[in-house]
Amino acid sequence: MCKLAEGVGQSDMIKAVIFDFDGLILDTETHDYEVLQEIFEEHGSALPMSVWGKVIGTAAGFQPFVYLEEQLQKKLDHEKLTALRKERFTKRLENEKARPGVEAYLAAAKELGLKIGLASSSDYKWVSQHLKQIGLYDDFECIRTADDVEEVKPNPELYLKAAECLGVKPEECIAFEDSVNGSIAAKRAGMKCVIVPNKVTKSLLFEHYDHRLESMAEMELEQLIETVSKQA
Secondary structure, three states: OOHHHHHOOOOOOOOEEEEOOEOOOEOHHHHHHHHHHHHHHHOOOOOOHHHHHHHOOOOOOOOHHHHHHHHHOOOOOHHHHHHHHHHHHHHHHOOOOOOOOHHHHHHHHHHOOOEEEEEOOOOHHHHHHHHHHOOOHHHOOEEEOHHHOOOOOOOOHHHHHHHHHHOOOHHHEEEEEOOHHHHHHHHHOOOEEEEOOOOOHHHOOOOOOOEEOOOHHHOOHHHHHHHHHOOO
């Protein structure tokens, strides 16, 4: 049980924290967007955040190179562009580490006796591979990904599955998100939601959340939980 909750007389409140992955733990989203922007610019075009922002944190089926073709009004070699995107993206991620404050939050959650889960719209292979790469895979008691649900975020199913796996009620969880689609999913699931936007998502309009941090390093987890728990 959460020592924090015992201390403030709210033992039935927050019992688990559930993290998103892409853009929150590892900032893959900024790298992906910047790589695409590079490629678009090399073709004399641009990928507006007003377009890209809608697909962050979900599986919208958006095809950036089809969009580029439409802007240029000419056919492009999708296979070549996809390979270039993958090459540049992989190179950027080689030395990438967890975002500031992530490791401290995971350690604090353990110390407070909280259950720790992860809910990602990406597939398990992707998530597990990169969690192992940055040494955080074993910190999570439960990982739920696109492989476990019929619909990813903003559908709440991922968060509901993660809570069920952890053996807690949705209202006993705080979800950490960096995307609009993710925050919608968390609130639809009935959870408290703390958003920690990254370089790319900070410009998006968030409407569904309980607290906003620029970085997990700016507030200790215990203080954050106390702040969020006091909100109606």
